Amino acid sequence: MTLSLSGATYRYAGAPRDVLLGVDLSVTPGRVLGLIGPNEAGKSTLCLVASGLAPASIGGRLQGSVTVDGVETRSLKPHELAQRCGVLFQNPTTQLSGTAVTVFEELAFGPRNLGLPVDEIVGRVEWALDTLGIAALAPKDPARLSGGQAQLVALASVLALRPAYLVLDEPTSQLDPQGTRLVGDALARLAGETGTGILIVEHKTELLATMADEVAVLDAGHVVAAGPTAQVLADPELLARGVEPPAAVRLRRALDAVGLSLDPALLAEPSVGGAGTIDRPGSGGGRA
Amino acid sequence: MTADGEIGTRRSTLPEYVLRPTSGPYRSLNPATKLIIGIVEVVAAFVVGHWTGPLLVLLVIALVGWRAHVTRQLLLVGSLTLPVVGSILLINTFLLPGATDAILRVGPLAPTWSGLAFGLQVTLRLLAISLALALVYLTTPIDDLLSDLEARGLGRRLVFVVGAAVNTVPRTIERAAEILDAQRARGLDTEGRFWQRARGVLPLAAPVIFGALTEVEEQTMALEARAFSAPARRTVLRPLPDSAAQRLLRWALFLGAVAAVAGEMAGLLRLP
Numbered sequence: 001m002t003l004s005l006s007g008a009t010y011r012y013a014g015a016p017r018d019v020l021l022g023v024d025l026s027v028t029p030g031r032v033l034g035l036i037g038p039n040e041a042g043k044s045t046l047c048l049v050a051s052g053l054a055p056a057s058i059g060g061r062l063q064g065s066v067t068v069d070g071v072e073t074r075s076l077k078p079h080e081l082a083q084r085c086g087v088l089f090q091n092p093t094t095q096l097s098g099t100a101v102t103v104f105e106e107l108a109f110g111p112r113n114l115g116l117p118v119d120e121i122v123g124r125v126e127w128a129l130d131t132l133g134i135a136a137l138a139p140k141d142p143a144r145l146s147g148g149q150a151q152l153v154a155l156a157s158v159l160a161l162r163p164a165y166l167v168l169d170e171p172t173s174q175l176d177p178q179g180t181r182l183v184g185d186a187l188a189r190l191a192g193e194t195g196t197g198i199l200i201v202e203h204k205t206e207l208l209a210t211m212a213d214e215v216a217v218l219d220a221g222h223v224v225a226a227g228p229t230a231q232v233l234a235d236p237e238l239l240a241r242g243v244e245p246p247a248a249v250r251l252r253r254a255l256d257a258v259g260l261s262l263d264p265a266l267l268a269e270p271s272v273g274g275a276g277t278i279d280r281p282g283s284g285g286g287r288a
Numbered sequence: 289m290t291a292d293g294e295i296g297t298r299r300s301t302l303p304e305y306v307l308r309p310t311s312g313p314y315r316s317l318n319p320a321t322k323l324i325i326g327i328v329e330v331v332a333a334f335v336v337g338h339w340t341g342p343l344l345v346l347l348v349i350a351l352v353g354w355r356a357h358v359t360r361q362l363l364l365v366g367s368l369t370l371p372v373v374g375s376i377l378l379i380n381t382f383l384l385p386g387a388t389d390a391i392l393r394v395g396p397l398a399p400t401w402s403g404l405a406f407g408l409q410v411t412l413r414l415l416a417i418s419l420a421l422a423l424v425y426l427t428t429p430i431d432d433l434l435s436d437l438e439a440r441g442l443g444r445r446l447v448f449v450v451g452a453a454v455n456t457v458p459r460t461i462e463r464a465a466e467i468l469d470a471q472r473a474r475g476l477d478t479e480g481r482f483w484q485r486a487r488g489v490l491p492l493a494a495p496v497i498f499g500a501l502t503e504v505e506e507q508t509m510a511l512e513a514r515a516f517s518a519p520a521r522r523t524v525l526r527p528l529p530d531s532a533a534q535r536l537l538r539w540a541l542f543l544g545a546v547a548a549v550a551g552e553m554a555g556l557l558r559l560p
Contacts, residue, residue: 048509057512058505079518087513094503095510098459099451101431104306108525113444115520122302139305143459161515 003027003050003085003165003197007064010049015060019045021221022064027165027197032188034212034229035201038242042221043201044090047169050199051087052076068165082110086163090170092150095157096142103145103153104129104138110161128156132186147174155183159190165197166190172204180204184211205233209246217241307526308429314356318530319433320440321538326424328541333416335552337559342412349419358426365422366415373411380407430454432528439524448516460496467495 004026011018019042027033027050037043048054052073055062066073068084076084089095100106107125116124129135134152137145142153151174158166168187172180188211190196202208208215209229216226219241225232232238234252238245245253255262310316317325333345353362384403391399424433430451438447471491511517551557 051513053509053512057509077517078512079515082513082515082518087509089506089510091503091506093459094506095513097448097452097511097514098507099431099434099448101308101429102305104303105431105525110514112523112525113515113518113520115518115523118302118523118525121523121525138303157514 001029001069002067003069003167003199004067005046005050005064006067008046008049008066009063010045010054011061012045012054013059013061019221020049023049023218023221023223025050025199025216025223025226027199029164029195029197030191031213032191032198032200032211034208034215035199035218036203036205036208036215036238036243037218040220041218043218044169046218047087047089047167047199047201051085051167052078052081053087056081079113082161082163083114084163085165085167086158086161087167088155088158088169088171090173092147092154092174095154096150098143100142102138103134103140103142106142106153107157107160110157114161124160124162128159131159131190132156133182148176148179151175152179152183163196166199168198168200168202170201170203172202172207180207187211203243205244205246209233209248217243302526308432312356314352315427316529318528318534319428319436320530321534322424322428323433324538324541326420328545329420329423330417331545332548333413333420335549336557338409339412340559342409342416345416345420346412349416349423353419353423353426356423356427358423361426362419362422365418369415369418373414376410376414377404377407380404380410435524435526436528438522439527444516444522448511460500463499464492464496467499468492 005023008020008023009018010020023046025033025035025046035043035046045054048058049062049066052066052068054060056074056076056078062074068076068081071084073081073085096106097109100109104125107128108121111121111124125138126135129138132152132155134149134156137149137153140149142150145153151171155168155171166187171187172183175183184207187198187200191198200208200212212229214227215229215232217224217232217235217238224241225235225237233245234249244250252262314322329345329348333342335341336344349362350359353359381399381403382397384400384406387400387402387406389401391401391404434447434451438444476491548557
């Protein structure tokens with residue numbers, strides 16, 4: 001059971017060249033895979049391909065295989081994909097429906113489309129709000145939110161569909177450090193406690209260091225490195241690829257350069273998660 | 289939040305701010321009823337007599353607006369039509385073809401009584417139609433209206449397009465203001481003489497239009513990612529009140545409007 005890309009090569013409709021070239025990646029339930037890389041590397045395109053929106057919704061040519069729990073995304077309809085693999089884009093304002101009067105109703109938009117009973121919709125919305133700690137936003141007008149709040153609401157809207165996998169394209173791009181940490185903690189707990197597999201594109205390597213189980217580096221459409229988070233983020237080639245390593249890695253290198261050394265435990269990233277658990281409504285916790 | 293339906297180990301129901309209870313007899317009507325009333329008012333203002341229809345409709349709107357506490361907003365809407373109705377009145381008063389009953393003559397200008405009367409009729413019709421639609425808008429949340437129409441079988445996509453279009457207006461205005469500020473910060477002169485202002489239109493309009501178009505694709509994908517195209521009948525989050533009496537009223541109004549149109553076309557309605 002995985003979200004898997006195997007030899008995935010993708011070209012936008014009318015484009016002269018491929019944006020992704022033979023990408024092999026897999027996201028397993030309960031694990032977080034971070035994706036980093038320079039601008040124009042193809043990260044956002046990979047999100048579209050992984051979530052099945054490309055080519056289903058935007059056209060283009062996909063070669064290779066993209067599967068969700070063994071099912072080719074090309075064989076699934078968009079609404080079927082939405083329940084298996086949720087996707088969040090960079091710009092939160094384009095992800096809100098624009099028709100809801102309150103944040104609560106905005107979150108209910110997806111479950112309503114599925115024709116779920118009102119009770120279940122309410123449960124899912126409350127659960128998504130609680131998971132991201134934004135219950136206080138529920139009565140607010142979605143059009144009047146700050147960028148960071150809108151991003152959290154957009155993420156909660158995806159969570160309300162209870163997908164088995166999440167594909168997140170820079171979900172913290174508009175968040176302050178506190179909001180970033182909140183989202184990081186929530187996602188890590190979501191993966192750990194409900195078995196959601198998460199693919200997250202993120203420039204903030206500090207965040208990935210604390211929440212990702214593995215990291216892959218994408219450059220010019222190729223996966224050029226992949227492995228355990230600590231190993232990939234400590235790769236000396238990372239900076240040359242346009243990705244800034246976490247502060248702990250940079251500090252360690254700076255100390256090494258002047259011949260100093262510290263106990264590695266002092267430079268280890270703190271684990272995330274913390275107190276509290278996530279109870280997925282109607283599922284009794286983890287996913288079968 | 290009260291508890292009502294069971295979800296896992298939790299019991300939940302819709303919060304009060306989603307239920308949005310309405311107050312007052314008119315506001316509490318089903319959105320479809322208010323829409324039908326509005327449409328019938330428009331029809332009546334247009335086809336019933338020369339003066340009777342528009343004046344009757346304006347009277348009804350004034351009474352309902354007073355009871356629904358939207359008189360001030362209606363007056364504002366009415367004032368917004370002044371430039372249009374003023375020009376209609378002037379043009380007809382001075383330039384109605386075939387009119388010879390001059391009120392007075394000032395050089396080449398000769399306003400006529402029949403032109404003034406016709407202009408007033410058109411003005412009243414326009415005002416009645418504007419206020420009838422405004423009354424529906426002011427007393428019915430657009431979300432309620434669309435939800436109700438969707439529950440009655442109107443297509444999900446059509447409902448969404450209408451709802452999104454209505455809600456896009458304030459966002460577009462905000463975006464235009466942001467772009468205007470950004471262009472000013474870069475030295476664009478948007479004030480002063482007419483030609484200076486005119487030169488500023490393109491740098492303002494182009495980003496607004498192209499920005500909106502660029503967002504459409506991402507919005508479309510975001511909708512797909514939220515199961516918008518699911519074949520299931522969309523859940524109505526909060527059913528809106530309706531009754532047999534309202535259904536009867538809607539049919540009566542509809543049939544009355546049809547009868548009025550037919551009567552007017554057949555020349556049976558001889559109202560002033």
